[in-house]
Amino acid sequence: MSQTIHINRVGLVALALSLCANAQSPQERSPIGAVLGTSTPVEELSTKASPAVVHIEVSSYRTSADDGDEIKNQTLTKRQGSGSGVIVDPDGYIITAFHVVKGARRIRVELDRRVRANSPAGELLNGKRRSSFEARIIGVSKEADVAVLKIEAQGLPTIAFSESNNLKQGQLVAALGSPEGLRNSLSLGVVSSVEQQIEPDDSLVYVQTDVALAAGSSGGPLVDIQGGMVGINVFSLTQRGREEGLGFAVPSPMVRFVYGQIRHYGFVPRPYFGVDVQGITPTLASALGLPTDSGVIVAGVGPGSLAQNEGLQAGDVLVSLDGMPLQNVPQLTWLLLHKHIGDRTRLEIQRKSSKIVLDASLISEPSDPEGSIATIDIEENLVAKLGIVGSARKHGTAGPSPTASGPGVLVVARLRESDTRAELAAGDVICSVNSVPITSVAQLRATIESFKPGDAIALQLERKGKLMYMAFEMD
Numbered sequence: 001m002s003q004t005i006h007i008n009r010v011g012l013v014a015l016a017l018s019l020c021a022n023a024q025s026p027q028e029r030s031p032i033g034a035v036l037g038t039s040t041p042v043e044e045l046s047t048k049a050s051p052a053v054v055h056i057e058v059s060s061y062r063t064s065a066d067d068g069d070e071i072k073n074q075t076l077t078k079r080q081g082s083g084s085g086v087i088v089d090p091d092g093y094i095i096t097a098f099h100v101v102k103g104a105r106r107i108r109v110e111l112d113r114r115v116r117a118n119s120p121a122g123e124l125l126n127g128k129r130r131s132s133f134e135a136r137i138i139g140v141s142k143e144a145d146v147a148v149l150k151i152e153a154q155g156l157p158t159i160a161f162s163e164s165n166n167l168k169q170g171q172l173v174a175a176l177g178s179p180e181g182l183r184n185s186l187s188l189g190v191v192s193s194v195e196q197q198i199e200p201d202d203s204l205v206y207v208q209t210d211v212a213l214a215a216g217s218s219g220g221p222l223v224d225i226q227g228g229m230v231g232i233n234v235f236s237l238t239q240r241g242r243e244e245g246l247g248f249a250v251p252s253p254m255v256r257f258v259y260g261q262i263r264h265y266g267f268v269p270r271p272y273f274g275v276d277v278q279g280i281t282p283t284l285a286s287a288l289g290l291p292t293d294s295g296v297i298v299a300g301v302g303p304g305s306l307a308q309n310e311g312l313q314a315g316d317v318l319v320s321l322d323g324m325p326l327q328n329v330p331q332l333t334w335l336l337l338h339k340h341i342g343d344r345t346r347l348e349i350q351r352k353s354s355k356i357v358l359d360a361s362l363i364s365e366p367s368d369p370e371g372s373i374a375t376i377d378i379e380e381n382l383v384a385k386l387g388i389v390g391s392a393r394k395h396g397t398a399g400p401s402p403t404a405s406g407p408g409v410l411v412v413a414r415l416r417e418s419d420t421r422a423e424l425a426a427g428d429v430i431c432s433v434n435s436v437p438i439t440s441v442a443q444l445r446a447t448i449e450s451f452k453p454g455d456a457i458a459l460q461l462e463r464k465g466k467l468m469y470m471a472f473e474m475d
Contacts, residue, residue, distance in 0.1 A: 041225055045174060046186055048227035051157040052087040053220060055110040055178045056096055056135070056149075061103035061378055061389075061413070077415075078105075084177030084220030085109065085149065086229065087158050088259065092133075092151040095259055096219030097234050098140045101147050105378050107135040109151050112184060139262035143203060143270070143333075144254055145234045147219075148262045159221055162228025164207050164251040167194045175211040175233050175247065177220025187212040189247070195330075196248065200279030203333040206248040207231045213247040222249040231255065257337065271339045271362035273347070274307035276300040277318065279329045290317060291350055296326050298349075311358050312349070319348040319355065336362070381412070381441050385448045385474070387420040389413045390441045393429055407439045408432075408462065421472040422459065429462040448474075 058081045083100030087093070094109060101107055111131045133151035140147040167173075171191045179185055189211030196208040207222060213236040222231040231249030261268045276299045285293040296318040301308045318326050321335050322345055339345065339362055347360040381389050390409040411428040424430075430438055433447045434457060451457060451474040459470045 042174070042186075042188065045223065045225060045227045046176075049159050049174075049176055049221065049223050050184060050186065051112045051115050052159040053112060053176045053184070054085045054087060054094060055181075055183050056083045056085050056100060056219065057108045057110070058082065058101055058104050059106040060101070061105065082178060082181055082216050083218045084216065084233075086176075086219075086221040086232070087156045088161075088229075090154065090156045090158055092153040092156060093138070093259075093263070094135065094149040094151065095232060095255060096147050096149060097232060098142055098145045098147045099234070100219045101137060101140070101149070103378065104137065107137070107149065109133050109135045109149065110183070111156070115157060139266045139268070141258045141262070141268045144250055144258050144268070146232060146250060146255055146258045148259055159223065159227065159229045161252050161256050162224055162226070162230050164194065164230040164253060167191050167207065167224070167230055169194060172225050173207075173209055173211060173230065174223050174225075175209070175213060175217060175220060175249075176223065177217045177233065179212070179214035179217045181216050187217075189245075192246075195251075197279075197328060197330055198248075200281050201329060202279075203329050204254065205251065205330045206234075207251050209247045209249065210245040211247045212245075229255075254334075268337070269341060270365035271336050271341045271343065272365045273312065273360050274302065274305045274363050275312055277329060277332065280317070288315060289352075291353070292317065294327070295319075296329055296332055306361055306363060310360050311356070312347075312360065313351065315351070317350040319350050321348075322346050382415075383409075383441065383445045383448060384415075385420065386422050386424060386444075387415045388424055389415070390430070390444060392440050407437070409438055409441055409444050421475060422457075422470060424459075424461075424470070425463070427463070430459055431462055431467070432460040434458055435460075 060079055060081060061077065081100070083096060085094045085096035085100075088095055109132070111133075113131065116131055133153055135149040135151045138148040138150050169191055173189060173191055175187045175189070177185060179187070189209045191207065191209055193208040195205040197205045207230060209222065211222070211233075213233055217233050218235065220233050221229045222233050224230050230252050232255050233247060233249045235248050237246035237248075258268055277296050278299045280290060280293060280295045280297050282293040284290070284297070288297075290297070298312055298314055298316040298318065300314050301312050318332065320326055321332065324335060326332055326335075341362055341364045343362045345360050345362060347358045349356050349358065378389055381391060383390055389412045391412050393408050393410045408429040408431040411424050411426055411430065413426050414424060430444060432438055433444065436447065438444050438447070448457075453474055455474045457472055457474055461468050461470055
């Protein structure tokens with residue numbers, strides 16, 4: 001079977017140097033000959049890794065944020081998309097990028113053409129083992145841009161994790177996947193940076209490479225020359241549609257951690273201090289008169305919050321966490337991920353010229369309505385006559401509002417095509433309809449569908465911690 005292999009100039013030179021370094025005798029072929037030969041490290045890598053790479057087709061809803069909509073009110077439109085993924089468990093567990101399956105209504109996974117899987121139910125397609133499966137989402141991490149899928153198959157080939165921490169700048173790597181829908185493609189390049197933070201406030205660092213990536217590459221593995229996975233490709237930088245040779249992958253330690261948490265819990269718990277933090281830049285340090293021009297600063301503390309009660313203030317510089325010096329936001333994120341909600345931590349801060357040590361409690365980071373889109377059944381939670389996708393809210397899950405009304409239906413997103421008169425927004429909680437308490441999406445849908453055109457409707461909403469009524473006539 002033929003396979004597409006892209007090698008840029010830098011990758012070709014790096015490969016030649018790599019082969020020179022591993023040469024066994026003068027009688028062996030030259031590096032260039034090795035590149036063009038039939039038995040090379042690249043072909044060995046491909047033979048080892050490619051069978052575990054899958055193509056993913058997704059029918060989904062796209063949010064307004066995906067289209068660059070600056071209005072902070074999610075709307076949804078239907079779309080078809082594709083991406084890549086990698087099998088990490090022979091029983092059908094697959095890792096891909098969160099944004100590939102975000103808002104998915106249906107996910108179909110196509111195995112490498114050389115692979116035929118056993119189905120637990122013994123299902124055959126035209127008398128042969130299957131190569132295409134429906135997939136379901138086990139869990140996602142929006143922050144890490146990682147999702148875990150499951151197909152009902154057994155005996156699948158896998159790729160093992162390798163430590164991206166052991167990568168070196170200039171080391172040869174390869175990206176596998178389906179760029180522009182071209183299945184079974186492999187692109188070579190080199191590591192440009194082992195730990196690249198794009199913006200000072202970003203919570204993650206990435207493995208940066210010059211590997212050629214395109215739409216459809218997302219979710220595929222970045223592998224070292226031995227075929228071990230050192231990251232999941234998630235995006236590349238382009239200018240006017242032209243590839244700039246800047247590809248980025250989530251490092252394997254983060255991918256492996258997220259995968260383990262999702263397999264165990266179904267999600268990734270996110271302990272935090274209850275404050276907003278950001279990276280310190282020289283300009284910020286100069287403006288605020290900070291003692292350092294790098295590190296992590298507290299940007300905001302909620303009034304009356306646990307963090308404020310424990311002594312944290314806006315402008316505090318976080319010096320260390322449980323004795324570990326803090327250098328940037330990604331490091332803090334990584335350390336907190338390995339803590340537990342409810343843990344007490346020893347936090348050293350610098351406030352102006354004084355250093356202070358606080359005992360700070362970790363709480364659960366609030367859920368993001370946008371992040372929940374990927375994990376709910378859109379059709380099942382659709383309330384068409386209100387033009388929304390909802391999710392039942394249990395008592396006590398709302399924020400610290402003195403007027404919080406308990407159970408209700410959280411508005412996860414609006415449908416862009418909807419012409420309803422109800423001006424609902426993502427994050428609203430529908431508490432009652434015409435004074436009838438609402439406790440589930442099914443109840444809300446049935447109640448709304450019982451009204452006739454022209455009937456008056458009054459929704460009691462909780463919006464930004466306050467209760468209000470929204471009245472309109474049914475279309």
